[in-house]
Amino acid sequence: MRTAVSASMSLFLAALLVTACADEAPTGTPPSTAATSTAGLSGSVSPSGSAGLFSATDIAWLQLTVAMNERLLPVLDMVPSRTTDPAWRTFAARLGTAHRADLSTARRLLAESGAPATNPHEGHDMPGMVTEQELTTLRSVTGVAFQRLADQHLRAHLRQAVRIATAEQRNGVYPATTALATEVVRAGNAELTRLDRLTP
Template sequence: MRINRKIPLIIATGALALLTACGGNGESMAGHDGMGSTEPAATTPSAQPSPTFNDADVMFAQMMIPHHEQAVEMADLALMRASDAEIEELAAKIKSAQDPEIQTMKGWLTEWGKPVPSGGVGHDMPGIMSEEDMKKLEAAKGKAFDKLFAQLMIAHHKGAIEMGRTEQADGSNPKAKELAKRIETTQQAEVAQLQKILDRL
């Protein structure tokens, strides 16, 4: 009988403890609500400069920066060497589009706390020109230059399109994916234009 008396007492005590805990939790939650409102405020500022990104976003920016830099270098050569007016016009367009994109991607990497590539290109990148290709382009003149520029830039652009598609499939950063889509669309149109130029040269 003594055991039977103790059981209700234990249950009652447990229930009281549970109610107290719930009340305590309610008060804690109220306190945490106040803290909760400051926690996002504390984490948001640090999150804003470093928005959601993944390894694919980082790789896209780190690879596309030197890829773009080489395209700008090729465009600069065309602005000095091209004999075809359309080649020259397209080179100016490539340079004006890709220079700002380079700066944008460098800004992202800085915000993400990731290394910004500097100097040289990795030859394992899609469509990248070898040093030999670049030397041939530098040495070419007149119509020979125009043809070689068109051929090399088509290959270069196709590589960028491939990289853009990979970013759209695997990336998580909305701005990086948006840029990747823009690169794909713009450079597909330029490939078509370059092919038409090549066909008539």
Template sequence: MSTKRSLIRRATAVAAAATAALALAACGGNGDDSGSAHNGHNAASPAASTPAQQGDHNAADTAFAQGMIPHHRQAIEMADLAATRAESAEVKKLAAEIKKAQDPEIKTLTGWLTSWGEQIPAEGAGHEGHDMAGMMAAQEMNQLEPASGKAFDTAFLTMMVKHHEGAVAMAKTEQADGTYQPAKDMAQAIITSQSAEIARMNTLLGKS
């Protein structure tokens, strides 16, 4: 009787050891061949998954965000002028739409730079960057500010077409060279929306 019990205990122990070994092998296999952090060790999962979700960016993504913030700020500055200086209802409507679209994008771009530990362009750091694609120089902004009526409408539309063309070029560079998917998605949205606005503005200018 005692011999039979001893054999049963031994068989149970062997089965338990085999089960444990299989469990360890399975755990190790998932971590190695899938490359997925979530099947590996729990302690490593957050650290392994966070860069892929939030920090997977490169220099092109940083340049896109740092360039587009002052670019958008200047567009909003121009749009604010249109609210009181423009004569055309269409120009005023377009300016309001530009501000509504670009204000949230500035907040998103700023959030990305903060999460990446990158520098955020200072407020007012726009005009000195006029060599950036489509940016207006301080002199051009000084010419726009005192204008009103039809003269403002023409100047605003002409400058904003150039401004939008610069943004589209920057967005295309991001799509080609960036790695951060949300930034590439924003770049595509900018290309689509601002290309449509360029066509609209050229129509208002009588160019198409």
């Protein structure tokens, strides 16, 4: 069972997903408005960056992106030892390379923002995150059984990543962060299409 998410993060996730679905949500919200809309939710400030200000939304999205990618990589890393399917191996290798690059970028942007280096989501099992119990189950199966379980986790991760990145696109303010979100949306949708072709 997934552990409870902190109240502040639950509110933040709700705010992200509501704004992601709002047709009227403007792109490039002024820093003061974006920071106010998530004030107190991420526990982060909006320090100066090289190209302007990071809003609370930018920082919270980056922190969540780091946490989600860190949880997914162990799944991708076990693919070569759990299945001999060449298509699955190729898919996992490509997705792993892309997620490591995104993780590196997100960590760099967090450092630029001045946000704490600690992971505020340590111990939280949120949508799109693979739990330790689920990793244990994945390690116990091989072949098609592994592929079916991995498909479920990868699909959940990619869908959630696209949803919150879409919210960041619409409500974030720091250019490099919203650019990363745009790439996450593009790549995530493309990988979901590829995953459809792999489903056994």
